[in-house]
Amino acid sequence: LDIDPTRVEMGWIMDFCAQSLRNIVIGIDGVGGNKDGFMMKSKFAIAVSSEVMAILSVATGLKDMRERMGKIVVAYNKKGKPVTTEDLQVAGAMTAWMVQALNPSLMQTLEGQPVIVHAGPFANIAIGQSSIIADQIGLKLADYHVTESGFGADIGFEKFWNLKCRFSGLVPDCAVIVATIRALKCHGGAPVPVPGKAMPEEYGSENVGWVERGCANLLHHIENVRKAGISPVVCINAFHTDTDAEINMVRVLAEAAGARVALSRHWEKGGDGAIEFAETVAAACEEKTEFKFLYELDQPVKDRIELIAKEVYGADGVEYSPEANASLARIQKDPELSKLGLCMVKTHLSLSDNPSIKGVPTGWKLKIREVLTYGGARFIVPVAGAISLMPGTGSNPAFRRVDVDTETGKVQGVF
Structure with missing residues (x-):
């Protein structure tokens, strides 16, 4: 195969930070290619x-998975040509390892509604979608099927729109953007919460000004959904600290x-508290959609990256x-x-590639530091900013607070 040791794209995978x-x-x-490798x-x-x-998420069946x-x-070999898993004669064994994983898990909510759980790619560092197979099953079993895209409409929804819908051939009847008053305050000027530390006390008191300014970020996400030709529904995910004035501000602007x-x-009342939301989604699904992709696959790659950067992120x-x-x-x-x-x-913490910039950033350019090729998943992966595909532990990791009571054998500090 004449593989170039300096051009090995695939690394190693582990579920650990x-x-x-x-x-x-x-x-x-x-050195020299002996039994210890290069x-x-x-x-x-x-x-x-x-x-x-990613392949588990987008495969439409076993045959499709095997091909991917x-x-x-x-x-890449020394002539610059791709070397694939098929070339290495490992694709069959890899598929055999994943045969059972192709079957979704059927679970239920606390109130007994069926939930299909399948695939787990994050939307900031991967495609961020539950599986196409789960969608196919759900559509056969119910009048309404809700599928998840991770994080905001700049990353999770964008990939649903331009990748998952393209692979599946399915078109949504509406798209839900979930908003919390806390998140809008964060985008509107409130102190940014620090993981591992208590929520700043400012989030527990009314501040309509922060909410109003933060809604600029929400409106950007609404516009992204509208660009796809889909009816947007904003779900205000309410908590007991939210005030009527803050909620009303979101409603008016959205x-x-x-x-x-x-x-x-x-969050407070279970299913009974979501009836208005469910009825609103059902009404939105009756509207005619004019679905359209943001880009076509025959456009130059750089042109497509620039389209996403400008039209979706606002760069x-x-x-x-x-x-x-x-x-x-x-x-x-x-x-x-x-x-x-x-x-x-790209980071999920900002519309830009800088997680510290909130709201709707202006006057910036998206910085692409590397580009990966996922030939099986059928997409190219431009990596923006400083985000890593291998997360690290925080400065105060939770394991410091976990221990075992040696008298009872009970684990302490997990919750």
């Missing part, structure tokens, strides 16, 4: 970011932007690292790879 494994060197004693740079990523997880498994690009709005108190343009430019030049020359979809990797 370990920042020290993001960039590693393997085969240290394998010495080369490698990497670890978390399971939810893996191409195999064989198209995973492992490396309705003025053309969205249906429903208050949902399911002024895109800047590429030398490594990203080199990867895109290689991809664009390949008649098959250049027609793959785009699965952007």
Whole structure:
């Protein structure tokens, strides 16, 4: 196969946060290609970011999964041609390992509603969708089927819109944007919560000004949904700290932007608290949709990246690292790879690639530092900003508070 050891794309996967494994060197004693392998740079990523997880999400059946498994690009040879799992004769075994995983899990809510749980790719570092197979099953079993896209309409919904719908051939009747007063306050100027620390006390008192300013972010998401030709529904996910004035501000601004709005108190009242929300969704589903993709697959890859950056994120343009430019030049020359979809990797904490910038950032450019090729999942993966496919532990990890009572054997500190 004449693999170029400096062009091995595939790394290792584990379901664990370990920042020290993001960039590693393997085969240290394998110089010259002896039994210890070749010495080369490698990497670890978390399971939810893996191409195999993405394939589980977008496969339409076992045959489709088998074909996709064989198209995973492992490396490039010394002539610059892709080397796939099929070339390595491992695609069949990989599919065999995943046969049972292809079957969704049927679970239920506390009130007995059926829930199909299947696939787990994050939307910031992967495609962020529950599986197409789960959707196919749900549509056969119920009058209404709700499917999840992770995080906001800038990443989860964008990938649902331009990737999942393209792969599945399904078109949604409406799209729900879930908003909380707390999140809107955060985008409107309130102190940013710090993971592992108590919620700032400002979030427990009324501040309509913060909510109003934060709604600019919500309106941006509404506009993203409308660009797809889908009816948007804003679900105000209410908590006991929210005030009527804050809730009313969201309702007024979202309705003025053309969205249906429903208050949902399911956190407090369970299903009874979500009746208004359910009725609003049902009404929205009766509207005619004019669904359209943001881009076509025959457009140049850079043009498509710029479309997403400008139209979905609100950027002024895109800047590429030398490594990203080199990867895109290689991809664009390949008649098959250049027609793959785009699965952007970007922080979920901001519309921009900088997680600290809230609201609706202006005057910025999306920075693409590297571009990966997921031939089996059928998309190209531009990685923006400093986000990593292998998360790290926080400065005050939860394991510090976990222990065991040696007298009773009970674990302490987990909750």
